[in-house]
Amino acid sequence: MTTCQECKNFFPLEEDPNRGDCVQRVKDPRQAYYQAKPVNAEDDASACASFQKKQQ
């Protein structure tokens, strides 16, 4: 199963690498921003349309 930790958008917490933020760049019709949403390293990413493989 592909998980969030394999994704470029996943930024693990220093104090607990099993948790982290999914950080993405968004452009809506009025503004551009970065958003962060808490995710777990082991969260299932197989259905995530925003998944981007992390470069090793």
Place this chain on the structure above:
Amino acid sequence: MAQPALKDTRVEEFEKKQEWWWAAEKRRSGRLDYLRKAIWKKGAIGGLYAPGVKTDLEQAVLTTNMAKALEGSPDPYVVKSAKLFAHILDNKTIFITDHAQLVGYTGSLPNTMNWNPSIASILNSEVFNDPISIPEPVDKNQAVIQEIVDYWAGKTDLDKMMPVFDMDDLMKMLSGSIGWGVPLARGGYSNKDYEYIMTGKRGFQDIIDELDKKMDEIDDAVHEPTANKEIAMMYDRLNNWEAMRIALEAGIRIAKRYARLARIMAENFEEDPKRKEELLKIAAACEQVPAHPPRNLQESFQYDIFIQMMSRTEAIEGAWPCRPDYYHGPYYDKDVHIDKTLTKEEALDLVGEFLIRAAEVCQFKPKWAREGLQGIDGTWVWTMGGVDEKGKDACNDLTIAFMQAARLVRVANPTFAFRWHPQVKDEVMREVFECIRHGLGYPSIRNDPILVSNAMHWHGHPIEEARLWVHQACMSPNPTTKHGYQPMRMANATANCAKIIEYVFTSGFDPVVNMQVGAETPDVSTFKNFEAFFDAWVLQMRTIFSILVRSVNRARLLAPTMTPRPFLSGLSERCIESGQDTCDPSIARGNAWITAFTWVENADSLAAVKKLVFDEGKYSLAELKDALAKNWNGYEDMRLDFVKNAPKWGNDDDDVDRIMLRCLDACAKFSKELKCPCGNNWPILPENVSGNIHYANIVGALPNGRRLGDALYDGGISPGPGLDKKGPTAVLKSCGKIDHVTQGRAFLLNQRLSPTQLAGEKGFQLWKAYMRTWADLGLDHVQFNMVDDATLRSAQKDPEKYQEVIVRVAGYSAHFVDISRKTQDNIIQRTVQGLG
């Protein structure tokens, strides 16, 4: 970044044509221009939210999931409430907009409206039934909403409270005919103990340390070898403290999440070294506040935004009581003048952004609230100027910066209300005037000495506290002090006062909602003289006010246990000290008031009845009753007689002005009989927001010649639009007959002035002379529209071209194109007063 977006020679041309909105666009910095245009306009237009603005389902889902998870938990309710709050802050999506220096938003994305499903099922149903605001894919999300609505049915604050209210009162109130809003501690206007949290002495961590100390002490005390009532009650205090701690800790954590995001952006994505530096500054600010007191202006603003954002996570807040120049002013001074770490231009950028951050705040509101607040999400009336606790002028350089920033970003919400007093310097008055002249419709001007005395008269606030007042909503002063701040003003003590006179003719029966709402006074046609008629008016007034006040009193008493607010309590010295909830009336002084919508119709109607029925005997009461029941149909000549030949308020005409004073006296007397659970009084406060339009189809025909469906007067003690025929001094003289200290809590006055007449230095001098008369006559409030008819008519014809024209509606401003046609017409109808 604090450079003008574009050096444009057309700026002066725009200013000459008084097209201030185009001039502002050219004058502001590139950053402010970007951020101003990035705002998703959240105010409803014609009761509907704009396309693209969506209900935030994320927080609603988080709330619901956590509530389910807590169902089996043995935690006391207040602790569960705090855990729910913490869960949202820990898990919501956060974002940082390009160019921003300040962060934090009530929703999870910029275009979303926060929806808290735990407050009222009637609100939840409106979310479900508002397909325009449901995010895509609508079908899927409607199913999500349905699930949330179903879960909360019977469990929301209002659902739980309703069975313990007086059902008769509640039904009358919820009928929508006499009141506005619901009696809930998590839905209304929350003032805060700014003297405790906003004076640089402490941050959340300091409060948490204090709480820990308290809890340790009590923990020891309850285990002493003794037992008594005090010990039995200490467990409740422990629970409240525990809940406050959970809420404050969550507040620190979410700030750290923003800090982390800013660092991730700086270290991984940002290539521009200047922006990188800004992001690291944001990170440093969010690590500092709210945990610790701010160190500079940016952190001070950031601290404030976090507090507002968190408070709006806990409750629906329809207002924004604050005094930003007073509380942030010392940081401006330090950064700009002492440490010189900020230039004036850079500081102006921060101030402008602070306004923008507030302008984008939104929480999903029911349709009746949207109609009453056309074009805005709530009344963010920010208090400026005034005096400090010792009575010295509190205006500072930040006061001026706020006025200047307002003219650059031109947001309609927040607006400012300026506390005028005799020590205000000319330099500051000029800045205030410039905002008005630029057509912002704000600041409104408040008479500080009058309102300080008023706060002492009605609520017994000591003078030092009375001087620290802010607008709790559009108009009502409330100190930001330990015992003075009112944690929640429940909006439903808002009386649709035109019903008072209407019910005299219907013996209290409301033909619109088809129920007996008012007092069953005798058939109006049996009254033999004006005194008997007036007695019936007084009884209707007492009945309507009592229904509304009883439900607020009940809700306030129940609030600490049924609808606690651990976060707001955690910001309050009296709660930290006592371990009681912020709404607990036993630890507050009380600052209640009845907002009197549609008020002046009473004086004009009573005066018309007195003159044409009792003094001149031209018509009988039976005839008038029939005419009103038929909405004047078949009685047009008679109606015109009541419009044209009866005296009207606002013309310095003693016949009607005396009646106004009599009505106010009757209310003032009753206000001292009505008591809030803190034991304090319930004075009235005539003002309207856009209730005059909302109630147009709810208030029947009236003896002032108004028909069902016609807009009501624009409110407060403003004369009916176009009925003030004797000029601005006559308006001031009528209003000056009112004792603005003892006859009510505050009195809104709208005035329209001519932008052409008030151009240049001469215009400023004319306005100052007008303001001197206003102050000498002892009025407590005035606000101005200074956009001419031609511009407003052009905006009606070609709204796309006039998107940025702002007008003063009532206690707030709005973009002209965002308000209904009826409200637009009502504003155009107002008399433009020539000065001098």
